Amino acid sequence: GENVEQHPSTLSVQEGDSAVIKCTYSDSASNYFPWYKQELGKRPQLIIDIRSNVGEKKDQRIAVTLNKTAKHFSLHITETQPEDSAVYFCAASSDSGGYQKVTFGTGTKLQVIP
Amino acid sequence: DSGVTQTPKHLITATGQRVTLRCSPRSGDLSVYWYQQSLDQGLQFLIQYYNGEERAKGNILERFSAQQFPDLHSELNLSSLELGDSALYFCASSQRDTLNEQYFGPGTRLTVT
Numbered sequence: 001g002e003n004v005e006q007h008p009s010t011l012s013v014q015e016g017d018s019a020v021i022k023c024t025y026s027d028s029a030s031n032y033f034p035w036y037k038q039e040l041g042k043r044p045q046l047i048i049d050i051r052s053n054v055g056e057k058k059d060q061r062i063a064v065t066l067n068k069t070a071k072h073f074s075l076h077i078t079e080t081q082p083e084d085s086a087v088y089f090c091a092a093s094s095d096s097g098g099y100q101k102v103t104f105g106t107g108t109k110l111q112v113i114p
Numbered sequence: 115d116s117g118v119t120q121t122p123k124h125l126i127t128a129t130g131q132r133v134t135l136r137c138s139p140r141s142g143d144l145s146v147y148w149y150q151q152s153l154d155q156g157l158q159f160l161i162q163y164y165n166g167e168e169r170a171k172g173n174i175l176e177r178f179s180a181q182q183f184p185d186l187h188s189e190l191n192l193s194s195l196e197l198g199d200s201a202l203y204f205c206a207s208s209q210r211d212t213l214n215e216q217y218f219g220p221g222t223r224l225t226v227t
Contacts (some may be wrong), residue, residue, distance in 0.1 A: 037124060043116065043204060043218040050183060075226075099184065101170050102147070104157040 001025040003055045004092050006105025013080050014113050020027045022074040023090035030092040033066060033073045038107075047088075048075070079105045118207050118219035119210065128224045132193040135222045139186055139207030145169070147216060149181055151202040163188055195226045222226040 003026040013019050016044055023033075031052035036044035048071065050057045050064045050075050061080075066073040090105040117140035139146050148160040150173075159172035161163055163182035173178075177195075182188040192199060202223050206216035 016176075031216075036218075043220050044206075045116075045218070046215050048217060101172065102159050104154045104159070 002030060002092055002094065002101065002103040004089050004090060004103045004105045005069075006108055009106065010100060010109045010111070012111045012113060015082060017111075019077045019080050019084070019088070019110055021075045021110070022072060023074070023092075023105050024070075025092040026071065027092065027094055028068075028071065029094040032093040033064070033092055034093070034106075035064060035075050035092050036089045036091070037086045038089065044089060045091065052108060068105075071094075080110075082112050082114050083099055085110055085112045115191060116217040116219065118217050120203075120205055120207065120219035120222050122222060123220065124223050124225075126227065127195060128227055129195055129197060131195050131226075132150065133195065133224065135190040135192070135203050135224075137188045137219055139188070139204035139208075140214070140217055143209050143217070144186065144206035144227075145208045145210065145216075146182055146186070147206045147208070148174075148188070148190050149204045149206065151199075153201070157204070160190070167194075192224070197226050200224055200226045216224075 006023045034049035037047045037106045038044040061078045063076040089107050093102045121136045132136045136163045144165045147162045150158045154174045160174040161180050162170040166182050177193050180190045182225045202221045205219045
């Protein structure tokens with residue numbers, strides 16, 4: 001089955017700096033890669049996603065890059081703000097004849113220091 | 115608010131018991147997914163339903179079962195509960211059956227004593 005590794009497990013950055021979270025996946029059939037932000041005690045919220053036919057996607061301060069050959073994808077947050085502090089999860093999803101399986105990474109706890 | 119609702123919010127029960135968690139998807143969404151999140155751990159995919167049919171299974175124990183009803187709400191049944199089943203259980207919904215964004219409900223916190 002799919003295996004998704006996520007690094008680092010914790011990340012502290014100064015406000016205004018950039019943060020990068022990396023994930024690798026094992027199943028070459030995976031073709032949809034969402035990122036979720038989960039604040040303490042709250043639900044995961046989709047913040048950005050990318051499909052395998054795209055190499056990069058950007059939404060304001062957030063960007064995701066995908067390298068299918070190397071089977072890794074990354075989340076980039078620029079100009080970090082204290083409200084970016086949360087746990088971020090990557091996920092890899094494959095579609096096999098209408099059957100979708102989603103595998104999540106183990107999460108990165110991001111702390112933005114004011 | 116994602117539009118996905120889950121009940122109950124909290125559930126405390128004893129080992130060996132059986133509980134049912136309920137999820138109502140966003141209006142128009144046909145897929146429902148169930149996830150388990152243990153303390154300080156990531157999200158484990160349990161099972162997916164699409165328009166009433168089971169579509170994918172993840173790490174779901176045999177003691178757990180789920181179904182999706184004609185009105186598209188879903189229930190997750192957990193039986194013969196063990197201490198290790200204590201976790202947050204999330205459901206999520208999406209419009210289609212594959213490769214699209216999922217919207218999570220607020221979760222049900224299950225405590226088994």
